[in-house]
Amino acid sequence: MSKRAKILFYAVLVTTLVSFLVAGCAPQAAEQPDEEYEIAVVVKITGIPWFNRLEEGVNQAAEDLGVNAYQVGPADADPAQQVKMVEDLVSKGVDAIAVVPNDAKALEPVFAKAREKGIVILTHESPDQVGNDYDLELIDNVKFGQHHWDKLVEFMGDSGQYAIFVGSLTVPLHNLWADEGIKHAEANYPNLELVTERIPCGEDQELAKQKTLELIKAYPDLKGIVGFGSLGPPGAAQALTEKGLTDQIAVVGTVIPGHAAPYLKDGSLSHGILWDPKDAGYGLTWVAKQILDGKEVADGTEIPGIGEISLEGNVIKVDAMIDITADNVDGFGF
Numbered sequence: 016m017s018k019r020a021k022i023l024f025y026a027v028l029v030t031t032l033v034s035f036l037v038a039g040c041a042p043q044a045a046e047q048p049d050e051e052y053e054i055a056v057v058v059k060i061t062g063i064p065w066f067n068r069l070e071e072g073v074n075q076a077a078e079d080l081g082v083n084a085y086q087v088g089p090a091d092a093d094p095a096q097q098v099k100m101v102e103d104l105v106s107k108g109v110d111a112i113a114v115v116p117n118d119a120k121a122l123e124p125v126f127a128k129a130r131e132k133g134i135v136i137l138t139h140e141s142p143d144q145v146g147n148d149y150d151l152e153l154i155d156n157v158k159f160g161q162h163h164w165d166k167l168v169e170f171m172g173d174s175g176q177y178a179i180f181v182g183s184l185t186v187p188l189h190n191l192w193a194d195e196g197i198k199h200a201e202a203n204y205p206n207l208e209l210v211t212e213r214i215p216c217g218e219d220q221e222l223a224k225q226k227t228l229e230l231i232k233a234y235p236d237l238k239g240i241v242g243f244g245s246l247g248p249p250g251a252a253q254a255l256t257e258k259g260l261t262d263q264i265a266v267v268g269t270v271i272p273g274h275a276a277p278y279l280k281d282g283s284l285s286h287g288i289l290w291d292p293k294d295a296g297y298g299l300t301w302v303a304k305q306i307l308d309g310k311e312v313a314d315g316t317e318i319p320g321i322g323e324i325s326l327e328g329n330v331i332k333v334d335a336m337i338d339i340t341a342d343n344v345d346g347f348g349f
Contacts, residue, residue: 053109054084054303056296057100059117059182060218061088064271065245065292068349069115072296076304079319084300092183092218094118101125104134111135111303113151115295118185119144135306139295140188142330149312151298153290153321153335156188160195162288162336163267164204167239170265170285174206175238178230179213180223180251180268182244189217189243196241210234217244217268220253227254231264242268245289249275252283272339272347279341287339293349294321294335302331 056073058066070086077084089096094117102125104112112134116122119141126136126146136147144150167177179196181189193213200207210230216222223246230237231254242248248268255261261283270278270287278284298318305312312331316324322333339347 051081051083052111052304052307054082054111054113054300055104055109056084056086056113056299057097057104058086058088058115059097059186060092061090063218063246064274068271069292069296072293072298073300075293076297076300080301080304082300082304086296092117094121094185098122098125101129105129105132108132109134110307111137113137113139113299113303115139116141116144116187117183119187121185122146135303137299137303139299140186142191143187147329148306149302149329149331151295151302151331153294153298153333155332155334155336156191157195159288159336160192161199163192163241164196164199166267166286166288167241167265168204168207170267171239173204176208176210176234176236177239177241178210178237180217180226180240180242180244180247181213181215182217183215184213186244192243210237216250217242217247220246220250223247223250224254227251228258231258231260237264239265240268242266245269245271245274248284248287249278252278256281256283270339271349272344273349275339276344279339279344287344288336289339290335290337291347291349297321298333
């Protein structure tokens with residue numbers, strides 16, 4: 016071996032030995048933490064007060080729980096757009112998807128694909144959903160529907176003509192509440208007369224206003240409107256104010272307090288009923304993480320800041336219904 020070759024050989028050998036010793040003596044690097052869970056909440060329509068409030072709960076849960084949770088939704092309450100969003104999230108491979116369905120049936124195929132990939136599927140306002148792991152409800156849906164009719168009768172009397180607004184004819188919970196309310200009326204208020212099929216306009220205030228104006232013209236003896244979808248009752252209230260009929264037609268339904276306050280205070284809206292959508296956003300994210308962590312969802316489990324759950328099949332229930340009136344509307348903070 017030449018002198019030059021020997022020098023190169025020993026140089027490489029020394030360098031190798033030094034590297035080995037340094038590596039052996041140096042402290043081991045700490046293991047990298049697992050990536051955050053990615054939890055997507057898909058609402059019926061984005062940008063309206065109800066779902067803006069729900070998003071506050073999602074964001075709060077993301078911060079509290081240390082997960083990557085966020086909310087998306089279509090620009091219109093369109094089942095096809097919502098299904099496409101869920102398909103995109105499945106392709107992306109998120110850990111959990113929570114959906115407030117526009118059309119429960121339309122979501123079944125994509126839910127099946129998600130579960131095949133091990134993605135956790137939750138729903139809200141869809142207690143009969145097929146293909147989900149759990150559905151979260153913040154009310155007893157039967158009592159909630161019945162309560163609307165009790166309040167309607169309180170303000171319009173137990174006889175006369177009325178109409179029903181829903182978000183759409185495919186929104187699961189709006190139509191369940193309507194079904195339960197109608198059954199309750201048949202048994203307890205037989206002199207109420209439903210003048211037409213339920214009207215899909217509860218997610219669009221201007222459309223609800225227009226539909227109310229049409230109702231007033233078609234049914235001059237109309238005495239009440241029950242509205243499901245947070246923009247339906249305010250739209251009806253606007254129409255009654257415009258026509259000077261606030262003392263003749265009662266409006267009750269689901270509303271956001273801050274949005275409904277002026278209508279409640281001027282009497283164009285008789286009564287509001289709901290739960291806090293922020294609790295729904297928080298609860299969906301919390302339950303998703305609970306499942307992803309391998310923890311049990313069981314009777315008596317406490318969702319922080321919301322309450323104790325009861326489990327019926329795969330439906331998680333928390334009793335959080337609230338009445339909203341002109342007297343208390345300013346006290347809710349949303």
